[in-house]
Amino acid sequence: MKRILFVLLLLGLGACSEPDLPEGILDEEKMVELLIDLHLAEGLTSTFPIPFDSARVLYPYLENEVFRKHQIPDSVFHESLLYYMTDLRKINRMYERTIDSLNVKEKLRNP
Template identity: 60%
Template sequence: MKKSFISILLILSFYSCTRNKVPEGILDEDKMVSMLIDIHLAEGLVATFPIHYDSSRALYPLFEKEVFAKHQIPDSVFINSLAYYMRDAKMMDRIYARTIDSLHVVEKSGDQ
């Protein structure tokens, strides 16, 4: 009985360790948060331009490319990473909570 309990405990601990690892080709959480911050800042910047919505929709991809270039990440890696994190609501909630907190800090530092 004791051996089976220890075996189950070892299997569960191994499973939990491998589950937390991010697969190859997926951005880690810190990099994902950093990317999301810059993407939302780019969206906000484009939204402040005094142009029509259609024009801003054409302009935004240029800003988005700059974000990918800044982080040296292809857009496909970002899209795959976003899809990966969206499969786990708790993880995505944590990532967006960090993103929003960081955006609040940026907003407050710009107010001063």
């Protein structure tokens, strides 16, 4: 009887695990790291005392620097974002983590 319960428990745990990600899709942790840095770059761009048109030219440069920092091609990020956007719970969870991390960074910067 104990063996049957143990096997059922293992099967239940296996059924609850995350399915393998398709090839070329970043995991949630890496996506959150990228989203944090991309939003920081966007925020930095908006703080510069430059016209909007100039900021639109500057942001892609900063965005590319984020991808270079993480050694991720922008195409992989965009494909991963499209993948996660098909599951609202996952993308919401990732953005909640992103916002929480940005709030912590802001509090540490402005005690």
